[in-house]
Amino acid sequence: MKYYFPRSDDIIRTETVYGERGRIFDRNGKLLVGNTANYNLIFEYGSMADKRKDVNLALLDCISALKETQTTDYRAEDYFPLLGSYPNMRIKDSARNENTDIGHYYKRFLNKQKLKENITAEQLCNYFINKYKLWSELYSDSAIGELIRIYYDMERVDFGYYQNYTIAESIDPADPNAKALITMINEKSIEGANFIKQTERVYPYDTYAAHILGRIGKITAENVSQYEDYPLDALVGTSGCEAAFEEYLRGTDGKKISVYNKSGELIDEYYDPKPVVGKDVYLTIDIDLQIAAEDALREEIERLDYSEAGAATFIDPNNGDVLVSASYPTYSQNQFSGVEYYASLANDENMPLLNRAIQGTYAPGSVYKVGAALAALEGGFINSNTCYDCQKVYPYYDDDAPTCLGLHGEVNVSDAIKDSCNIFFYYVGDQNGLDKITPYTKSLGLGVPTGIELGERIGIIASEDYCKSTDRAWRAIDNATGAIGQSYHLYSPLQLSVYTSTVVNGGTRYSAHFLKEIRDRQGETVYTTETEVAEKVNFSSATHTTIKHAMSRVVDESTVLSRYFSNVDATVGGKTGTAQVSANSTLPDNALFSGFAPYDDPEIVGSCILEAGEQGANASKIVAAVFEQYFAEDIEPDA
Numbered sequence: 001m002k003y004y005f006p007r008s009d010d011i012i013r014t015e016t017v018y019g020e021r022g023r024i025f026d027r028n029g030k031l032l033v034g035n036t037a038n039y040n041l042i043f044e045y046g047s048m049a050d051k052r053k054d055v056n057l058a059l060l061d062c063i064s065a066l067k068e069t070q071t072t073d074y075r076a077e078d079y080f081p082l083l084g085s086y087p088n089m090r091i092k093d094s095a096r097n098e099n100t101d102i103g104h105y106y107k108r109f110l111n112k113q114k115l116k117e118n119i120t121a122e123q124l125c126n127y128f129i130n131k132y133k134l135w136s137e138l139y140s141d142s143a144i145g146e147l148i149r150i151y152y153d154m155e156r157v158d159f160g161y162y163q164n165y166t167i168a169e170s171i172d173p174a175d176p177n178a179k180a181l182i183t184m185i186n187e188k189s190i191e192g193a194n195f196i197k198q199t200e201r202v203y204p205y206d207t208y209a210a211h212i213l214g215r216i217g218k219i220t221a222e223n224v225s226q227y228e229d230y231p232l233d234a235l236v237g238t239s240g241c242e243a244a245f246e247e248y249l250r251g252t253d254g255k256k257i258s259v260y261n262k263s264g265e266l267i268d269e270y271y272d273p274k275p276v277v278g279k280d281v282y283l284t285i286d287i288d289l290q291i292a293a294e295d296a297l298r299e300e301i302e303r304l305d306y307s308e309a310g311a312a313t314f315i316d317p318n319n320g321d322v323l324v325s326a327s328y329p330t331y332s333q334n335q336f337s338g339v340e341y342y343a344s345l346a347n348d349e350n351m352p353l354l355n356r357a358i359q360g361t362y363a364p365g366s367v368y369k370v371g372a373a374l375a376a377l378e379g380g381f382i383n384s385n386t387c388y389d390c391q392k393v394y395p396y397y398d399d400d401a402p403t404c405l406g407l408h409g410e411v412n413v414s415d416a417i418k419d420s421c422n423i424f425f426y427y428v429g430d431q432n433g434l435d436k437i438t439p440y441t442k443s444l445g446l447g448v449p450t451g452i453e454l455g456e457r458i459g460i461i462a463s464e465d466y467c468k469s470t471d472r473a474w475r476a477i478d479n480a481t482g483a484i485g486q487s488y489h490l491y492s493p494l495q496l497s498v499y500t501s502t503v504v505n506g507g508t509r510y511s512a513h514f515l516k517e518i519r520d521r522q523g524e525t526v527y528t529t530e531t532e533v534a535e536k537v538n539f540s541s542a543t544h545t546t547i548k549h550a551m552s553r554v555v556d557e558s559t560v561l562s563r564y565f566s567n568v569d570a571t572v573g574g575k576t577g578t579a580q581v582s583a584n585s586t587l588p589d590n591a592l593f594s595g596f597a598p599y600d601d602p603e604i605v606g607s608c609i610l611e612a613g614e615q616g617a618n619a620s621k622i623v624a625a626v627f628e629q630y631f632a633e634d635i636e637p638d639a
C-alpha cells in the first residue's frame with residue numbers, strides 16, 4: 001500500500017460502493033430471498049458543490065427531474081413535520097407525538113439544533129431560510145418549500161461526510177420513467193447526485209415460508225437503539241429470519257475515494273471504509289416440504305366449513321432442525337410493501353401476519369396423552385398391564401362428570417393411547433394429581449422455550465399455581481381433564497413437534513433451530529449450528545417401546561388414518577387430538593395430529609393444528625402429505 005500525503009489543492013471525490021445484503025437459502029441451497037439490482041438516487045456530501053447557491057440549484061434540478069419523469073417521489077414527506085405550502089405552513093399534530101416515527105425524529109432534530117420545542121412553523125422555516133440562504137429574491141415560494149423539506153430530511157438523517165442522503169429509492173432501470181430519470185440526471189451532471197445499487201429483496205417463493213423469512217425495513221423510533229452503528233436510513237431485518245440473523249446478513253456500503261491533482265490527474269484511489277458484502281444464511285427449512293405442507297394446509301382449511309386458520313411444523317428428531325414451519329393464512333411477500341395490501345392484512349380478523357407455528361398456542365387435546373402415559377409409567381403410577389374400566393362416564397364426580405367419547409371397557413395404557421380413551425387418563429390424573437405429570441411433559445418440551453431463533457410463545461402449563469397467578473379457580477376435576485390435554489394447557493405447534501421428537505428418539509430434547517449454516521460470498525462455510533441438547537429426559541427403554549408401539553397402533557388400527565398414510569413409504573406412528581376452544585365457543589373443536597416416521601429409526605416428526613378442524617384425522621392429512629413427499633425424495637429417480 002502506498003501512502004499519499006494530500007496537498008491542500010488536491011480535489012477529492014468520494015463515491016459510495018454498495019455492500020450487498022446476504023441472501024437466504026433453504027437447506028438444499030434453493031434461493032428463498034435474493035436481491036435485485038435497483039437503484040437509489042443519493043446525494044454524496046463529499047462530491048457536492050462548494051457554494052450554497054450551487055447546492056440549492058442542484059437540489060432543485062434533481063427535484064424537477066423527479067417530477068418530470070414521474071418516477072419515485074422523494075421520500076422526505078413521511079417524516080416532514082410541516083403541513084401546507086410555504087409560506088402558509090403549520091406543524092403536524094403527529095410531529096408533536098414522540099411515540100410516532102415522525103415525532104421521534106422531530107424531537108431529535110429540535111434537540112440537536114438546539115431549537116425550542118414549541119417553535120412555530122414560521123420560526124422553523126426561517127431557521128432553514130437563514131441556514132441555507134433561501135432568500136426569496138432568488139427562489140420562488142414553492143422552491144423554498146421544496147428546499148426546506150429536503151434540508152429538514154438531510155438533517156434528520158445526519159447527512160454529512162459519513163451519511164449519504166437518499167432522495168429517491170427503488171428505481172428500477174427497466175421502468176421507462178426511471179430510465180428517463182437516469183438519463184436526465186446524468187445529462188445535467190448534478191454535482192453530488194449519484195445512483196447507487198441497493199438492497200431490494202426478491203422472494204422467489206412469494207407466499208411460502210413468508211412468516212419464517214420475515215421482512216427488511218427502515219430503522220424505526222422503537223428499535224433505533226439496537227442499530228447504533230448503522231446509518232439512519234439503513235434497511236435492516238425487521239421480522240423473521242431477516243431480523244434474527246441481521247448480524248450475518250448485513251452488508252455495509254463502502255466509500256471509494258479518488259484524489260485528483262490540480263490538473264485533474266488521478267493520483268490516488270482507495271476505499272475508506274471498504275464495502276462489506278453480507279453473509280448468506282442457509283436455513284434448516286426444506287422448501288419443497290414447506291410447499292407440500294402449506295398446500296395441504298390450505299386445501300384442508302378451504303375444504304372444512306368452519307376452519308380459517310392452522311399451522312404445521314416438522315422437525316428432524318435427531319438434531320432439532322426445523323424442516324417445515326407453516327402458518328395459514330399466509331401473505332404475499334411481493335405485495336407486502338403495498339400500503340393497501342398491508343392494511344388488509346393488518347385488519348384481517350384471521351390474523352395472517354401471526355406466525356401460528358411458533359406464536360399460536362393451543363390446547364394439545366389427546367396429543368397430551370402420550371406424555372401423560374410416559375409420566376404414569378415412569379412415575380410408577382401404572383405399569384404396562386394396568387387396566388382401568390371405561391364405562392363412558394368417569395364415576396368420581398357427581399356433577400359435570402367427565403366422559404369418554406367411546407365405551408372401551410377394560411383398557412391398558414397401549415389401548416388407551418390407541419383408542420384415545422379419556423377414562424384411563426382421568427384415573428391417572430385424578431389419582432396422582434396433574435402436578436405429578438406436568439414435570440414430565442415439560443421436560444419433553446411442552447411449556448418451555450424450544451430454542452427457536454424467532455420470537456415464540458411459551459404457552460401455559462396447567463397447574464394450581466397458574467390458576468392462583470391469574471385469579472382463576474383450580475378445581476379437583478382439572479387433575480382429570482388436564483391429563484387428557486384440556487384444562488389450562490396451551491402449547492405451540494412447534495412445541496408439539498419437539499415433544500413428540502423427545503418421546504420417539506428416546507429422551508433427548510434438542511433445541512429447535514432454523515439456522516443451519518452461514519457462508520461467505522465465496523461459498524465458504526463460516527459458521528455451522530451445532531446440535532444442542534436442551535435436556536436429557538430419563539425414561540426406560542420399556543416405556544419408550546410401549547409408547548412408540550401404541551402410537552403406531554393409532555395409525556395402523558384406524559381405517560381412516562391408515563388410509564391417509566397409505567402413500568407414505570415408511571411406517572408411521574402418531575396421536576390425534578381434538579380440543580375444545582372454550583366452553584362458550586359455538587365453533588367445532590380444534591383438530592390436532594402429531595406423528596413420526598419411520599417407526600424403527602424416526603427421521604421426521606410432524607405436527608398440525610387446524611383451528612375448528614373438527615377431527616384429529618383432518619390434521620393428519622397435512623402430516624401425511626409431507627411424509628409422503630419426504631420419503632418419496634429418498635427414492636433415486638430412474639436414470
Ligand SMILES: [Zn+2]
Nearest residue numbers: 390404408421
Ligand atoms: Zn374410553
